[in-house]
Amino acid sequence: MSFDAAVATLKGRGIEGKAVVIKDRETLLAAAGSRWTLVENLRLLHEALSSYQVDRAAVVCTPCQAHFLRQASTFPLVEGTDFSERLALILGLFCLGTFSQPSFAAFLRRRFGVSPARVQEVSLREGELRVQVEGEEAPLAISVSEALEFVNLGCLLCDGYTARDADVSAGAAAATPGWTVLVVRTERGERMLEEAKRRGYVETSPASEEVLQEIQLRAGEKLRRATEYKLRLF
Numbered sequence: 001m002s003f004d005a006a007v008a009t010l011k012g013r014g015i016e017g018k019a020v021v022i023k024d025r026e027t028l029l030a031a032a033g034s035r036w037t038l039v040e041n042l043r044l045l046h047e048a049l050s051s052y053q054v055d056r057a058a059v060v061c062t063p064c065q066a067h068f069l070r071q072a073s074t075f076p077l078v079e080g081t082d083f084s085e086r087l088a089l090i091l092g093l094f095c096l097g098t099f100s101q102p103s104f105a106a107f108l109r110r111r112f113g114v115s116p117a118r119v120q121e122v123s124l125r126e127g128e129l130r131v132q133v134e135g136e137e138a139p140l141a142i143s144v145s146e147a148l149e150f151v152n153l154g155c156l157l158c159d160g161y162t163a164r165d166a167d168v169s170a171g172a173a174a175a176t177p178g179w180t181v182l183v184v185r186t187e188r189g190e191r192m193l194e195e196a197k198r199r200g201y202v203e204t205s206p207a208s209e210e211v212l213q214e215i216q217l218r219a220g221e222k223l224r225r226a227t228e229y230k231l232r233l234f
């Protein structure tokens with residue numbers, strides 16, 4: 001498997017993220033971690049491939065974007081738009097929702113008196129959002145139910161947690177802090193992982209029953225949430 005660039009997201013200022021075409025190791029490592037706002041990575045992917053700035057690309061994306069890419073590659077609707085041969089790998093991230101940036105910024109100001117530009121890191125730990133603010137020792141804690149206030153409305157209707165359309169899905173589980181949970185879904189995903197192991201880039205260990213149960217629980221919660229919101233709205 002080979003590709004000459006990856007499209008992923010770098011952390012921007014505060015809560016912002018920035019989609020980038022990555023061709024070097026340093027930038028790739030800087031793109032590690034979660035971003036909580038949607039960025040224009042598919043537009044960037046399309047531009048990079050259609051302009052031949054990139055020959056073959058991997059993309060790191062949300063489950064909804066992975067679904068779109070898989071569908072567009074399998075059943076291209078418009079002649080000439082199929083770039084599936086040059087899409088080398090879809091890496092999908094576990095996703096509970098992304099934030100509406102203006103709503104999240106307003107929430108931080110109203111609830112904690114914090115400027116969003118001071119946010120250094122947002123993570124999901126032990127069932128709550130932890131927001132690390134510059135100059136503060138302990139992170140701010142926000143319950144998941146409170147976080148629904150600033151999640152994008154479309155995300156409340158979305159039932160996909162583990163990026164089923166990706167080649168490899170990746171995400172965190174509270175049961176294995178410090179590790180990334182990977183779900184290998186396709187042959188090319190498996191080839192990529194084997195190659196990464198062979199080169200010593202990753203170390204793997206089988207997921208425990210506890211990890212599997214946690215992922216199933218989260219996926220089930222998201223499915224129920226989507227069903228509930230669909231019933232409310234339609």
Ligand code: SF4
Nearest residue numbers: 063064095097155158
């Ligand atoms: S919750 Fe669904 S719609 Fe929202 S960003 Fe995640 S995958 Fe996309």
